[in-house]
Amino acid sequence: MVTKPKKVKITKAESPTIKIGDLVIEIGEIEEDTWGEPLGPSPKPSWTELREWDKKLLNRYEPFYSPTCDMCCLCSYGKCDLTKDRKGACGITQRAQQARLILLECVIGAACHGAHARHMLEHQIERLGADYKIDLGLNIETEAPIYRTVIGKKPETLGDLLEGMEYAEREIQNLLASVHTGQEGDNLDLESKAMHAGMIDNLVKEIADLAQIVGYDFPKGDPDAPLAELGYGSVDKKKPLILFIGHNVAPGAEVITYAEAYGKADKVEIAGVCCTAHDLQRRDKSAKIIGPLSEQIRFVRSGIADVIVVDEQCVRTDILEEAMKVKTPVIATNDKMGLGLPDRTDDDPEAIVDDLVNYRIPGAFIHKPEKVGEVAVKVAERIAAKRAEFKGRALPEEEELKAEAARCVSCEKCQRACPVNLHISAALLEAAEGSFERLASLRKLCVGCMRCESACPRDIKIVSLMEKAAEGETYSQSYKIRVGRGPILDTEIRNVGAPIVFGEIPGVVAFAGCTNFANGAQEVAEMAEEFLKRNFIVVTSGCAAMAIARYKDENGETLYERYPGIFDAGGLVNVGSCVANAHILGAAIKIPYIFARRNLRANFEEIADYILHRVGAVGVVWGAMSAKALSIGTGLNRWGIPVILGPTGTKYRRLYLGRKDVPEKWEIYDAKTGEKLVTDPAPEHLAYVAESKEEAMVAIAKLVMRPNDTTKGRQIKLAHYIDLHKRYFGTMPEDIHLYVRTESDIPFNLKEVIMEILREKGWKERKIPDPTMLPRLIMKKKEAGK
Amino acid sequence: MRATSWRLTMEAGPTKAKPVNADFAARIIKQASRPALAIGARITEHERLIEFVERLSRAGVAIIATAHAIRYTSERGIPAYKAGVVEATHLLTDPDWEGFDGKGKPDLLIVFAINLDLENQTFQTLKNFSDVKTLSIDRYFMVNATYSFPNLTEEAWLAQLDELCQKLGV
Ligand code: SF4
Ligand code: SF4
Ligand code: SF4
Numbered sequence: 001m002v003t004k005p006k007k008v009k010i011t012k013a014e015s016p017t018i019k020i021g022d023l024v025i026e027i028g029e030i031e032e033d034t035w036g037e038p039l040g041p042s043p044k045p046s047w048t049e050l051r052e053w054d055k056k057l058l059n060r061y062e063p064f065y066s067p068t069c070d071m072c073c074l075c076s077y078g079k080c081d082l083t084k085d086r087k088g089a090c091g092i093t094q095r096a097q098q099a100r101l102i103l104l105e106c107v108i109g110a111a112c113h114g115a116h117a118r119h120m121l122e123h124q125i126e127r128l129g130a131d132y133k134i135d136l137g138l139n140i141e142t143e144a145p146i147y148r149t150v151i152g153k154k155p156e157t158l159g160d161l162l163e164g165m166e167y168a169e170r171e172i173q174n175l176l177a178s179v180h181t182g183q184e185g186d187n188l189d190l191e192s193k194a195m196h197a198g199m200i201d202n203l204v205k206e207i208a209d210l211a212q213i214v215g216y217d218f219p220k221g222d223p224d225a226p227l228a229e230l231g232y233g234s235v236d237k238k239k240p241l242i243l244f245i246g247h248n249v250a251p252g253a254e255v256i257t258y259a260e261a262y263g264k265a266d267k268v269e270i271a272g273v274c275c276t277a278h279d280l281q282r283r284d285k286s287a288k289i290i291g292p293l294s295e296q297i298r299f300v301r302s303g304i305a306d307v308i309v310v311d312e313q314c315v316r317t318d319i320l321e322e323a324m325k326v327k328t329p330v331i332a333t334n335d336k337m338g339l340g341l342p343d344r345t346d347d348d349p350e351a352i353v354d355d356l357v358n359y360r361i362p363g364a365f366i367h368k369p370e371k372v373g374e375v376a377v378k379v380a381e382r383i384a385a386k387r388a389e390f391k392g393r394a395l396p397e398e399e400e401l402k403a404e405a406a407r408c409v410s411c412e413k414c415q416r417a418c419p420v421n422l423h424i425s426a427a428l429l430e431a432a433e434g435s436f437e438r439l440a441s442l443r444k445l446c447v448g449c450m451r452c453e454s455a456c457p458r459d460i461k462i463v464s465l466m467e468k469a470a471e472g473e474t475y476s477q478s479y480k481i482r483v484g485r486g487p488i489l490d491t492e493i494r495n496v497g498a499p500i501v502f503g504e505i506p507g508v509v510a511f512a513g514c515t516n517f518a519n520g521a522q523e524v525a526e527m528a529e530e531f532l533k534r535n536f537i538v539v540t541s542g543c544a545a546m547a548i549a550r551y552k553d554e555n556g557e558t559l560y561e562r563y564p565g566i567f568d569a570g571g572l573v574n575v576g577s578c579v580a581n582a583h584i585l586g587a588a589i590k591i592p593y594i595f596a597r598r599n600l601r602a603n604f605e606e607i608a609d610y611i612l613h614r615v616g617a618v619g620v621v622w623g624a625m626s627a628k629a630l631s632i633g634t635g636l637n638r639w640g641i642p643v644i645l646g647p648t649g650t651k652y653r654r655l656y657l658g659r660k661d662v663p664e665k666w667e668i669y670d671a672k673t674g675e676k677l678v679t680d681p682a683p684e685h686l687a688y689v690a691e692s693k694e695e696a697m698v699a700i701a702k703l704v705m706r707p708n709d710t711t712k713g714r715q716i717k718l719a720h721y722i723d724l725h726k727r728y729f730g731t732m733p734e735d736i737h738l739y740v741r742t743e744s745d746i747p748f749n750l751k752e753v754i755m756e757i758l759r760e761k762g763w764k765e766r767k768i769p770d771p772t773m774l775p776r777l778i779m780k781k782k783e784a785g786k
Numbered sequence: 787m788r789a790t791s792w793r794l795t796m797e798a799g800p801t802k803a804k805p806v807n808a809d810f811a812a813r814i815i816k817q818a819s820r821p822a823l824a825i826g827a828r829i830t831e832h833e834r835l836i837e838f839v840e841r842l843s844r845a846g847v848a849i850i851a852t853a854h855a856i857r858y859t860s861e862r863g864i865p866a867y868k869a870g871v872v873e874a875t876h877l878l879t880d881p882d883w884e885g886f887d888g889k890g891k892p893d894l895l896i897v898f899a900i901n902l903d904l905e906n907q908t909f910q911t912l913k914n915f916s917d918v919k920t921l922s923i924d925r926y927f928m929v930n931a932t933y934s935f936p937n938l939t940e941e942a943w944l945a946q947l948d949e950l951c952q953k954l955g956v
Contacts, residue, residue, distance in 0.1 A: 064876045066907040067914055070799025083801045084914050094914050416793055421902055518901055647901040650872070657876045689872050691853035691901050692827040699870075730857040734868060 035154035040603030043152030044167045047174065047196045053605045054192035054638065056773045057612075060665050061637075061656035061686040063191050065098040068651050072097055075181040090181050099190035100179055102630070102654045106197035107176045109631025112313055113201050113579060114168050115336065116248055117208035121161055123250050123369060124215035130159025134210060136220045139489040145589035145600060146206040146582060150199065152602030158214065161207050168200045168207075175200075191654075198635025199604075201628070206582035213486050216253050218282040218576075221583075223492070223566040225485040225574075228281045230289040230549045234478035235269050235304065237392045240380035243305035243328075244272040245296060247313040247578060249279035251333040251372040255309070256284045258373030268380050273299060274314050275542055275577035278484045282576055285483050291550065292543030293625075294448035294515040297322060298467050302475075303394030306380045306387065307356075309372060312336040314514070314626065320363055326390045329356040329379060330363035333372050341365040353378045357386070392475075395468045396461075404465055405431035405439075407458050414452035414462055419648070420445050420518060424452055424462055436469035443470040444520045447623075481549035482560040484541070484576020488587035490594055492567040496537065497595025501614045503713015505569045506720050507704030508537045510584045511544040513621030513629045518647045523693040524622050525551030528572065529559055530697055534720055535569040536704075541581035544622065545574045578628065585639060588615050605774055612640025613668070613771040616704035616717070618683070620696060622646040633687065642683040642703045647691050656686035660738055668707065670769040674778040679707040679771055680739050694728035701725075702733075707771040711744035719747040737761040741768050789936040792926035796906050801913060803934040805927060808946045812953030814921055814933055815847065818894035820885070824908070826871055826900030827853040832940065835899055838947045840864050845954040848892065850874050852900065871900055875908050879915045891918070897931070898924040906930055923947060 042049050070083040072092070080088035082097050092100070124132070134155055136143045144155050151164050175197050178184040184193065212218060219225045235241060244252045252272065259265045271288040272280045273296045280287035290299050293314050300308065300319065303326035310319060312334045320339050323330045332339045344352045344364040349371060355361050356379045366372050384391065396404065405428040414424045427439040443466050452462045467474070499505040509531050511524055524547040528538050540548055549558050563572040567587065575583045592598040592610040600607060611617070619636055621629055624645055630652050633643040637656060645652070659665050660681035668679045682705040690696035701721040709717060718739060725733045737758050740746055742765050746754045772778070789805035791797050806814070815821050823842050829835050836858050843849050843864050851859045852871035859866040867886040869877075877883045878895065885891045895918055897905055905922070909930035912918050922928035925943035927936045935946060 062876070064872060064879075064911070065915065066872075066875075066911045067798060068907070068910070070801065070910075070914065081800055083799050417795075419903070421793075518903070647904045650904050650907040655872055657872065659876075661877075688870065689904065691871060691904055694854035695827070695852075695870065728854050728857065729868070730860050731868070 034156070035601065037599050037601040039152055040599055040601050040606070042604050043602035045150070045604060046171070047193055050196065050604060051189070051192050053608065054195050055188065057638070057686065058188050058191055058656070061658050063099065063187060064655040064657045065095055066650055066653055067094065067098055068653055070094070077181065092185055095187045096185050096190060098653050099187040099194070100184070102634070102652070103175065103190050103194040103197065104179045105627040105652070106194040106201070106631040106634050107172060107179070109626065109628040110168070110197045110201035110204065111172050112628050113208065114165070114172055114204040116312060116579065117204040117211070118165055119248060119334065120208045120250060121158065121165060121211040124211045125158050128158065128215060130157060132158045132214065134158065134214050136213065136487060139491045140221055140487055141490050142590050142593060144206055144210060145586040145593065146203050148600045149589060149602070149604055149607050150203050155210070158211060161211065164203060164207050168204050171196065171200050194634050195638035198631045198633070199638050201631040202582055202585055202635040202639070205579040205632070206586065208579040209486065209576070209582055212249060212279065216249070216283050218279070219483060219485045221487040221489045222485050223489070223564065223571070225483040225565055226285050227480045227560060228285045228287070228289070228483050229478050230291065230481045230546060231478040232290065232299070232302070232474050233476045234288045235271050235290070237304055239267065239269045240306045240384035241269040241271060241304055242376050242380045243290070243299065243308045244270070244276045244280060244311070245274060245308065245315050245319070246311035247275040248311040248334055249276050249283065250369040251309055251311055252276055252280045253283045254369040254373035255376050256280070256287070259377050262377070264377050264381070268377055275579070276311060278542070278545070278577040278580070281483045282486070289481060289546060292515040292521070292546040294446070297448055297450060298463065300328070301326065301394055301464055301467065302392060303328070303387070303390035304392045306384045306391070307331065307376055309333060309376050310337060310339070313628065324362050326394045327359070327387045329359070329383065331372055331376055332363065332365045333367060333369065335367055338365045339363065345371065349374045349378070353382065357382045395464060395471060398468070401436070401465050401468045402432055402434060404460055405429070407460055408432070409458060411457065413455045413457060417451040417455035419449060419451065419516070420447060422446065428460070428465070431465065431469060439466055439469040440473070442466055443474070444522070447516055479549045479552065480558050480561050481546065482565045482572070482574045484545070484574050484580055485565060486576060486580055487583040488567045488573070488590065490590065493587065493590045493594045496568055497591050499569070500591060500616060501595060501708065503616060503706070503709035503717055506534060506536050506616065506717050507700070508539060508587070508617040509700055510539040510581070510617065510619045511548065511622065512541045512581050512584070512619060512632070513544050513623060514625040515543045515547060515623045516625035516648050517623040519693070521547035522551050524548055525559060527620065527622070527693055527697055527700070531700065532559065532563050532570055532572055537567055537569060537571055537573070539567070539573045539575060539584050541575045541584065542578045578632070581632065585636060585641070588617050588639065588641060591615050606777060608638060608640045609772050609774050609777070614706050614708040615640070616706050616709070617641050618700055618703045619643040620700065621649065622696070624649050624652070637686045642686050642688065644696050644699050644703065645687070645689045646696070647689060650689045655688060657688065658684045658686070660684055660735060668769060668771045668773055669775060669778055670767070671772045671777050671779070672770045677767065677769060679769055680705065680741065682706055682739065698724045698728055705739055707769060711742060711768070714739070714741070714745040715747045718745065719750070722747070722750060732757065737763045741766045789927040789934070791929035792937050793902065797929050798910060802929050803922070803927070803931045805936045806921070806933045807935070808949035809953060811921060811923060811933065811935070811950050814894065814919070815845070815896065815954060818919070820848070820890055820892045821846070821894040821896060822848040822850055822892035823896040824850040824852055824871060824874060824900065825855045825898060826904070827855065828899040828901065829855045829858050831899060832944070834944055836862055838951060841951040841956040842896070842954070845951070845956045847896065848886070855899070871904055871908055875911050878912060878918050894919045894921060896921045896923055898922065902926065923950065
């Protein structure tokens with residue numbers, strides 16, 4: 001007889017043995033931790049478990065697609081033309097194809113941060129042991145807000161974090177599988193999966209940064225983290241210089257450790273480009289940041305570096321070729337990029353040094369960070385004198401510059417290749433006549449991509465000529481930046497939780513991401529300054545944090561010198577590298593946890609719902625370029641944080657846009673009464689592209705509004721929105737009636753004029769709800785405030 | 787007339803813009819029942835650009851001022867709708883959208899003076915996800931529009947814009 005099988009489901013076991021009648025079940029792994037919080041609905045969620053949340057977001061914030069390519073060449077069934085209503089041979093539509101590419105990029109981003117985290121975590125476990133405690137000091141009890149929410153556990157040791165890595169790796173594999181021909185074909189499910197990848201990305205970044213903070217004793221949320229140096233002018237060019245490029249600080253940290261142990265710390269310069277540089281400074285504040293990604297090839301060409309150590313992510317793949325032109329050996333240190341170099345990991349360090357110093361090999365692949373420490377310092381010391389003719393002298397002389405510029409035939413192929421559309425030939429024409437100002441001025445707008453040189457039929461080294469023209473300014477300037485402080489303190493969250501949720505601190509603006517700017521880096525600093533003056537909390541990380549540092553006021557001070565590093569109104573908080581920007585999201589998560597006493601444990605939806613409706617935070621990634629930046633941003637979107645991209649961000653192919661003209665899209669529940677009602681379109685968009693800094697600033701002021709703002713908070717936010725709108729657009733906002741809920745929301749000094757507008761629009765007073773999109777939270781509201 | 791994309795990497799696929807001159811562009815605009823012009827942050831690239839916006843507005847073309855271009859239209863008293871370029875484009879992909887004035891959706895979007903990447907992506911969205919025809923009157927050949935001016939020197943571009951307005955009687 002066939003009977004229907006009976007199912008026994010055990011989600012959590014308190015003891016290793018469970019007895020059901022005569023049946024005895026032994027459980028292998030026991031939930032055992034010191035965290036008393038009850039387990040929420042989604043520990044280590046698969047995509048399916050959070051799909052409904054994503055669908056809610058995607059219903060309100062419709063995906064907006066903008067293909068960069070109309071075709072698909074993923075499999076040999078194709079190439080397929082997907083323009084408009086056409087379909088691929090596998091049946092895929094253009095819309096789904098765009099979403100599939102978005103998912104692919106998000107998976108690449110999450111895999112990059114995941115592999116980085118795995119490498120860093122295993123390296124720290126090897127150094128310190130799996131039982132090494134995660135201790136971020138007395139002011140940080142919530143050490144891993146993302147981990148706690150997603151995994152549902154409180155990690156106490158480095159070894160505990162491995163569980164999070166295993167979860168992430170399993171999910172990344174599943175998500176990547178969805179991209180294959182003949183798998184997911186629904187654009188909304190693909191978007192939901194991209195959000196899942198983004199959330200995983202956020203999680204693994206937190207793991208990576210926690211591992212390096214405790215392993216290398218980085219600042220643990222110190223608001224007074226010291227000021228440090230940035231810029232070409234900050235390095236002592238007479239000393240042997242080791243240049244680090246990439247994101248994984250393990251080899252760099254070992255170089256510093258070696259230099260300290262052998263009395264070399266004062267004898268060699270340690271400098272970096274991109275996020276590794278941030279983390280070098282977190283390890284030792286005397287390390288120098290050369291600048292963001294855009295400076296990579298320019299600094300290499302300057303010849304100042306005596307040895308280049310590359311780790312992973314955002315390293316130019318032609319780095320070896322460029323380094324060899326100025327006789328700088330390269331050490332590759334990470335299995336993500338071997339650069340075709342011989343693997344010398346197991347060789348005697350002296351033998352490697354000898355081969356590099358005598359140019360028997362152009363570089364070496366050494367994937368043991370400690371060995372890199374010894375080799376890099378020794379090579380730098382021994383090779384510096386040998387390559388004196390290149391060190392800082394690799395740029396062309398003025399006469400050469402003129403002669404090279406004169407070879408230009410004004411074909412404009414460089415300009416047509418240039419992403420910023422720079423009028424290079426006109427500047428070269430003037431340079432050929434001995435006038436270099438115009439060429440020098442292009443440097444500020446150039447993103448250092450080298451496409452112009454690659455396109456030039458005359459093989460003119462355009463970027464080097466530009467560099468020579470701007471040499472006077474570039475090589476003398478040094479700037480102050482605050483060392484990346486890592487997490488936000490629980491005590492800071494206690495102070496700002498209420499004013500943020502009630503809207504009295506008008507918002508938290510986070511500037512992050514790469515330097516693929518359409519109008520130069522200065523715009524990021526200008527935007528940051530505008531919001532600092534307005535008492536927003538300004539947070540930053542990565543290349544954007546460096547861009548902010550490269551802007552001085554008339555007194556020669558950077559924003560880091562003028563504003564404190566606290567997470568409070570008017571504070572400028574540099575959290576550090578890209579992986580450290582997990583702490584920005586971490587701060588948003590700590591607000592419902594610490595201030596509103598919402599449970600974190602495996603409670604993703606409730607926390608995201610809280611952030612979406614109550615925490616006025618917005619991310620600005622003005623020059624985003626990488627797949628990592630997309631996955632970070634898509635992850636933030638899933639947690640309810642809107643992101644504004646610069647104009648180049650449109651090439652990511654997808655935004656999430658709200659429709660303020662469609663009231664049904666803004667339906668929520670009032671958690672107090674269960675009533676379904678239409679709330680204000682706030683935040684209006686989840687992923688938005690602004691064309692100009694002016695548009696971005698107005699958008700920031702609007703996107704920090706939240707349905708839960710108190711009337712006092714809304715007054716303050718509206719006052720900023722209206723003021724910025726009038727200043728940059730010259731007019732009153734046309735949608736003001738959508739953001740005034742009651743007369744008490746209206747800023748006092750604008751009462752008359754706004755009431756007039758409201759009358760014209762037929763405005764009616766609306767209720768301020770206790771907003772949620774989750775029916776299960778109705779009537780379960782807990783009291784805010786501890 | 788033959789034309790290649792100003793930035794070669796903007797070529798997205800087999801469906802490419804038809805290169806047109808001012809005379810042809812004027813005919814396309816006249817044939818459209820609800821033409822609209824989107825302008826953006828590059829409106830300050832040349833001092834005469836705002837003059838052409840004013841003339842096109844007088845010719846009955848609805849103006850959509852994106853980014854901070856609204857500042858320049860309102861200074862000159864040119865009536866304009868204000869929206870982000872991605873917001874306006876998003877609305878244009880909705881078959882049920884009734885237009886900014888509620889009287890119907892534009893059937894032709896004319897574009898110039900927007901950041902080139904953003905301008906190109908706008909054409910890409912509308913080419914793939916709408917029935918709205920697009921016309922670029924920028925100085926670069928925008929290969930993903932339905933119709934586009936070819937690549938022009940600044941002088942020739944301004945002359946074409948002037949001729950276009952004249953053909954429209956403004
Ligand atoms: S994956 Fe589909 S659309 Fe792409 S090439 Fe293959 S069959 Fe064509
Ligand atoms: S390196 Fe600079 S000038 Fe050359 S194409 Fe890139 S952005 Fe343009
Ligand atoms: S591609 Fe070379 S030759 Fe042509 S305009 Fe540019 S610099 Fe001159």
